[in-house]
Amino acid sequence: MQKKSLPTENNDALECAVAAIAAAMADPSRVKMLCALMDGRAWTATELSAAADVAPSTASGHLARLVEGKLIVCLSQGRHRYYRLAGHxxxxxxxxxxxxxxxxxxxxxxxxxxxxxxxxxxxxxxxxxxxxxxxxxxxxxxxxxxxxxxxxxxxxxxxxxxxxxxxxxxxxxxxxxxxxxxxxxxxxxxxxxxxxxxxxxxxxxxxxxxxxxxxxxxxxxxxxxxxxxxx
Structure with a gap:
């Protein structure tokens, strides 16, 4: 029996999703941040900038890319913001x-x-x-x-x-x-x-x-x- 192929729009959506994840991870500083978050805790932007050895302003841009790529989430607690991996x-x-x-x-x-x-x-x-x-x-x-x-x-x-x-x-x-x-x-x-x-x-x-x-x-x-x- 011939297998049914996925609709073209589904293929396109999958390819775009894979490309978005790859692009979000395609930077050594962002990879360092993800590795730091592998301890399971929530980190501040300042802590992650130190872990990635980049300036806080640069870290902010990297964190935005990771949030956009749905690899991390931002949690607000009072005046503070924390970042952690988006899930298992x-x-x-x-x-x-x-x-x-x-x-x-x-x-x-x-x-x-x-x-x-x-x-x-x-x-x-x-x-x-x-x-x-x-x-x-x-x-x-x-x-x-x-x-x-x-x-x-x-x-x-x-x-x-x-x-x-x-x-x-x-x-x-x-x-x-x-x-x-x-x-x-x-x-x-x-x-x-x-x-x-x-x-x-x-x-x-x-x-x-x-x-x-x-x-x-x-x-x-x-x-x-x-x-x-x-x-």
């Missing part, structure tokens, strides 16, 4: 592009601090060496589909057994494989990745460093993660 889908897009970009160049010696490489947040899920090890364990134990796109029945059972709450009515991806920019391997994102981060933090196995993406694995956490997520 944008965070996943930035993470995937970061991973794809690393694959296009010769692997450099990373300048990331050892603590950042070990554990950090990636928007609302865990990244770094620890996260990659957990992902590898889940794959080996058949908790995840081979491509990391979903939890298996066994995986859902194991999450329930551990007490990791999953939102079955979430509109976002249930699970996805995110390419870790420091390890060049996958860690777990999506709803399952976010639920895992909340679980680890609630148990006191990890602690966030206020104002930074860095995450500290507590002594109790190291023992517990080894117990539950290693073969």
């Amino acid at each position: 889908d944008v965070a996943e897009l930035v993470e995937q592009i970061m991973g794809l970009s690393w694959n296009r160049i010769m692997p450099p010696e990373t300048t990331a601090p050892k603590t950042m490489r070990e554990a950090r947040t990636c928007y609302d899920h865990l990244a770094g060496t620890i996260a990659v090890q957990i992902y590898d364990f889940m794959l080996a134990e058949n908790w995840l589909e081979p491509d990391g796109s979903a939890l298996t029945v066994l995986g859902r059972e194991q999450f329930l057994k551990l007490g990791i709450a999953l939102n079955t009515h979430s509109r976002r991806k249930a699970c996805c494989a995110c390419l870790d920019w420091s390890e060049r391997r996958f860690h777990m994102g999506g709803e399952a990745g976010a639920a895992l981060l909340i679980f680890l933090e609630t148990k006191g196995w990890i602690q966030r460093v206020a104002g930074y993406r860095e995450v500290v694995v507590t002594p109790v956490g190291k023992s517990a993660i080894h117990q539950h997520f290693s073969r």
